[in-house]
Amino acid sequence: MSEAALIAALELGGTKCVAMLASGPDAILEEVRVPTTRPEETLAALEAVLDGWRGFAAIGIGSFGPVSIDRQSRDYGQITSTPKPGWANTSVARRFADRYDVPVGFHTDVVGAVLGEARWGAGRGLDALAYVTVGTGIGAGMIARGQPVDGLTHAELGHIRVPRLAGDDWSGACPFHGACVEGLASGPAIAARTGIKGEDLPADHPVWDSVVDALANLMGTLTLTGVPRRIVLGGGVMVGNPHLLPRLRTATKLTLNGYVVRPELEDMDTFIVPAALGANAGPLGAVVLGQQALAERDATPFTRV
Amino acid sequence: MSEAALIAALELGGTKCVAMLASGPDAILEEVRVPTTRPEETLAALEAVLDGWRGFAAIGIGSFGPVSIDRQSRDYGQITSTPKPGWANTSVARRFADRYDVPVGFHTDVVGAVLGEARWGAGRGLDALAYVTVGTGIGAGMIARGQPVDGLTHAELGHIRVPRLAGDDWSGACPFHGACVEGLASGPAIAARTGIKGEDLPADHPVWDSVVDALANLMGTLTLTGVPRRIVLGGGVMVGNPHLLPRLRTATKLTLNGYVVRPELEDMDTFIVPAALGANAGPLGAVVLGQQALAERDATPFTRV
Numbered sequence: 007m008s009e010a011a012l013i014a015a016l017e018l019g020g021t022k023c024v025a026m027l028a029s030g031p032d033a034i035l036e037e038v039r040v041p042t043t044r045p046e047e048t049l050a051a052l053e054a055v056l057d058g059w060r061g062f063a064a065i066g067i068g069s070f071g072p073v074s075i076d077r078q079s080r081d082y083g084q085i086t087s088t089p090k091p092g093w094a095n096t097s098v099a100r101r102f103a104d105r106y107d108v109p110v111g112f113h114t115d116v117v118g119a120v121l122g123e124a125r126w127g128a129g130r131g132l133d134a135l136a137y138v139t140v141g142t143g144i145g146a147g148m149i150a151r152g153q154p155v156d157g158l159t160h161a162e163l164g165h166i167r168v169p170r171l172a173g174d175d176w177s178g179a180c181p182f183h184g185a186c187v188e189g190l191a192s193g194p195a196i197a198a199r200t201g202i203k204g205e206d207l208p209a210d211h212p213v214w215d216s217v218v219d220a221l222a223n224l225m226g227t228l229t230l231t232g233v234p235r236r237i238v239l240g241g242g243v244m245v246g247n248p249h250l251l252p253r254l255r256t257a258t259k260l261t262l263n264g265y266v267v268r269p270e271l272e273d274m275d276t277f278i279v280p281a282a283l284g285a286n287a288g289p290l291g292a293v294v295l296g297q298q299a300l301a302e303r304d305a306t307p308f309t310r311v
Numbered sequence: 312m313s314e315a316a317l318i319a320a321l322e323l324g325g326t327k328c329v330a331m332l333a334s335g336p337d338a339i340l341e342e343v344r345v346p347t348t349r350p351e352e353t354l355a356a357l358e359a360v361l362d363g364w365r366g367f368a369a370i371g372i373g374s375f376g377p378v379s380i381d382r383q384s385r386d387y388g389q390i391t392s393t394p395k396p397g398w399a400n401t402s403v404a405r406r407f408a409d410r411y412d413v414p415v416g417f418h419t420d421v422v423g424a425v426l427g428e429a430r431w432g433a434g435r436g437l438d439a440l441a442y443v444t445v446g447t448g449i450g451a452g453m454i455a456r457g458q459p460v461d462g463l464t465h466a467e468l469g470h471i472r473v474p475r476l477a478g479d480d481w482s483g484a485c486p487f488h489g490a491c492v493e494g495l496a497s498g499p500a501i502a503a504r505t506g507i508k509g510e511d512l513p514a515d516h517p518v519w520d521s522v523v524d525a526l527a528n529l530m531g532t533l534t535l536t537g538v539p540r541r542i543v544l545g546g547g548v549m550v551g552n553p554h555l556l557p558r559l560r561t562a563t564k565l566t567l568n569g570y571v572v573r574p575e576l577e578d579m580d581t582f583i584v585p586a587a588l589g590a591n592a593g594p595l596g597a598v599v600l601g602q603q604a605l606a607e608r609d610a611t612p613f614t615r616v
Contacts, residue, residue, distance in 0.1 A: 072572070087572045134462020148536075150455070150462045157439025157455045157538040158573055165570055166532050167474050182570040227471050227532060231453075233462040265470055265487040267377070267392045268463055 066296025068118025118291025371601025373423025423596025
C-alpha cells in the first residue's frame with residue numbers, strides 16, 4: 007500500500023539538503039543533513055546516504071528551483087536556470103532513477119510543502135490547497151484534485167505584478183520585474199528597502215503596509231484561480247513577523263471584496279493559516295512526492311513511469 | 312469507448328442555450344437552440360429536446376456562472392450567485408442527472424471551451440492549456456494533466472487586480488473591484504469609458520493601450536501559474552478587434568521579461584493564439600465534459616460518480 011510505503015525523501019535546499027527515510031511524520035527512521043556545495047559533491051553525498059538505506063519503495067525529491075517538471079521535455083528532472091553557481095542544468099531526478107530501481111517523484115520544494123501540509127499539516131485532508139512561502143524568495147505551490155497544478159512548468163506566482171499602494175513608488179528589488187510581489191515583500195526586498203532585516207523592524211514600520219498590500223494581492227490572485235480551499239503560509243518573513251498574518255487576512259478580504267461567494271471564504275482565520283510542519287515540511291513533502299510516484303507506477307503496471 | 316461516445320451536450324448561455332447531440336465536431340447529429348428566459352421554462356425546453364434523443368451515453372453541461380463545481384458541497388451543480396434574474400441558486404446538473412440515467416459532467420462554459428480547444432481546436436493534443444474569453448465579461452479556464460484546474464470553485468482570474476499604466480487613473484467598470492482586468496478590458500468597460508462600442512473604435516484610440524496592458528498582465532499571471540503550454544483567446548472583443556492580438560503578444564513578452572525560460576515562451580505567436588472552434592466552442596466543450604464524466608464513471612465501476 008503506497009500510503010504507508012517507506013520513502014527515501016530528499017529536500018534540496020540552497021544551503022543544505024536533507025535526506026529522510028520515512029513513511030510519514032510519525033515514522034521517520036533516518037534523517038541526514040548534507041551541506042549544499044557543488045552539485046557533484048552534494049549529490050554524491052546524498053547517494054552515499056541512500057546507498058546505506060534499505061527498504062525504500064520510492065524516492066521523492068523536492069528541490070529549489072527553477073526545475074523542469076515537464077515530463078514531455080528532454081530536461082525533465084533538472085534544476086534549470088538557477089543563478090546558484092554550478093547548479094544550472096543539473097540532472098537530479100534521472101540521476102537517482104538510474105541509480106536506484108524504484109520510482110522517483112520530483113517537483114519544487116514548495117509543491118512538496120503543499121503536498122505535505124495537505125497530508126499531515128495545516129491542510130489535512132484537503133484535495134485542493136495552496137502553500138506560499140515568504141522568505142528569501144516568494145513561492146507558491148498549489149494542488150488540485152490531490153495533484154500538483156502544473157503543465158508547462160511549476161507555478162512562479164511570487165512574480166506576479168500587482169497594483170501599488172497610493173503614493174508608493176519604490177522601484178522594487180526583483181531583477182526581472184522590479185516591484186512584483188517578490189520584489190516588494192521578500193526578505194531581501196524588505197532589507198534592501200529599509201536597510202534593516204525584517205525581524206528587526208518594528209511592527210508599525212511603514213514598510214509593512216506595502217508588504218501586506220503586495221501579499222494580499224497574491225492571496226487574492228490565488229483565490230481567484232479557484233483552487234485553494236485554504237492557503238497555508240510559511241517562510242522566514244511570516245514566521246519572524248507574527249503581526250503580518252492578521253493584517254494579511256484583513257487585506258485579502260478587502261481585495262476580494264465579496265466577489266467569490268463560498269463558505270470557506272467567510273472566515274479568513276480558517277482560510278489563511280500558518281504552516282504546521284515546520285522544519286520537516288521539506289522532507290515530508292518529498293515523502294509524499296515519492297508516494298505519488300509509487301501510486302502512479304502501480305496504477306500503470308505495464309510501464310515504468 | 313468514451314472517446315467516441317455520443318453525448319447530449321448543453322451550453323447554457325446568458326441569452327441562448329444550445330443542445331447538441333454529438334461525439335465530436337465531425338459527428339454532430341442534432342443541434343437545437345433555445346432562448347434563455349426563466350430557468351423553469353428554459354430547462355424544461357432543453358429536457359423536451361433531450362427526451363426526443365436516443366443513444367447518448369452521458370450529458371455534458373457548460374454553463375454561464377458563477378456555478379458550484381465543488382462535489383463536496385451541497386450546492387454542486389447549481390448556478391449560484393448570478394445577477395441574472397431568476398437564475399441564482401438554480402439546480403442544473405442534479406436535475407439532468409435525476410431525469411436521465413447517464414453520467415453528467417458540469418462546469419463553466421469557459422472550462423468547456425478550454426477542453427474543446429484542447430481536444431479539437433487551437434490547443435489540440437495539449438494536456439495543459441488556458442482559454443480566455445474577452446467579451447461581456449473576462450473569464451479564464453485552465454486544464455492541467457487534462458483535467459480542469461479547480462477546487463474551491465472555478466477560476467475567476469478575469470477579476471485579478473493589476474498595475475495601472477502610468478497616468479491612467481480611470482476608476483474602472485467592475486462593481487466589485489473597479490479597475491480589475493474585467494473592469495478595464497471587457498466590452499462593457501470599453502464602452503463605459505469611451506461611450507463607443509469596441510468594434511467601432513479605431514485601432515489607434517488611446518483606450519486600447521489600457522486594454523492591452525490589463526490583458527497582458529492577465530496573460531502574465533496565467534503564464535506564472537505554470538499551467539498553460541499555450542493560451543487560447545476568444546470572445547467578442549478579441550474577435551472584433553484583430554489589432555489586439557499582436558499588441559497583446561508583445562506586451563505579454565515585456566511583462567514576463569524573460570523570467571520563465573521555456574522554449575514554448577520564445578515565440579509568442581504560437582504561445583498566444585486565437586480560438587479555433589468559433590460558435591461551436593461552447594457545445595463541443597460540453598461534449599468533452601460529458602465524455603470526461605463517462606470516463607470517470609467507467610474508471611470507478613462500483614460507484615455512480
